Amino acid sequence: MSLASLANDPELQKFVAEKELENQLTAQVHHLTNVCFDKCLESNGNLSELSSRHTTCLQNCVDRFLDCTTLITNRTIQRIQQGR
Amino acid sequence: MSLEPGKLDVNQRRQIMTTVQQQLAIQMAQELLQKLSDKCFKACVPKPGGTLSSSEQKCIGQCSDRYMEAWNIVSRAYGERIKREQHRQ
Numbered sequence: 660m661s662l663a664s665l666a667n668d669p670e671l672q673k674f675v676a677e678k679e680l681e682n683q684l685t686a687q688v689h690h691l692t693n694v695c696f697d698k699c700l701e702s703n704g705n706l707s708e709l710s711s712r713h714t715t716c717l718q719n720c721v722d723r724f725l726d727c728t729t730l731i732t733n734r735t736i737q738r739i740q741q742g743r
Numbered sequence: 744m745s746l747e748p749g750k751l752d753v754n755q756r757r758q759i760m761t762t763v764q765q766q767l768a769i770q771m772a773q774e775l776l777q778k779l780s781d782k783c784f785k786a787c788v789p790k791p792g793g794t795l796s797s798s799e800q801k802c803i804g805q806c807s808d809r810y811m812e813a814w815n816i817v818s819r820a821y822g823e824r825i826k827r828e829q830h831r832q
Binding site: 668674675678681684686687689691695696697699700706 | 750751756759760763764767771774775778782785786787802805806809810812813814816817818820821824825
């Protein structure tokens with residue numbers, strides 16, 4: 660089993676590409692949970708359960724964070740295009 | 744074991760895929776544990792003493808349970824967001 664055979668195997672390449680994508684998505688979930696736990700549960704350890712208010716907050720947090728990222732991305736692209 | 748020089752046989756490929764899968768799972772578990780420890784230590788042990796008190800232990804247990812639940816909620820919300828974005832395109 661040589662490195663060349665690993666590199667040239669199309670099925671393996673497809674598998675690795677899929678896993679890399681999965682990994683990126685999972686990493687994003689980790690990051691979002693990290694941020695939104697602090698925002699919505701106020702880093703509170705002493706909760707015996709999550710209320711519906713907490714759940715809604717977490718869901719909103721995910722969407723608003725992604726909106727924020729989109730906004731920043733677009734703005735940055737604009738700046739680059741305008742040559743600033 | 745190779746049928747052809749420079750080509751993987753079915754078993755080799757499956758073996759590699761399994762190994763990669765396992766390593767990714769371990770990696771993800773490690774990352775989760777790290778986050779849990781960070782968050783819950785910060786939330787539950789403001790002033791580290793000589794041992795973990797029983798209330799600190801209870802807090803850590805609850806904190807990690809809530810964090811896991813939050814992780815699931817976030818994961819679902821993220822998945823749904825991606826689906827919505829795909830439909831829009």
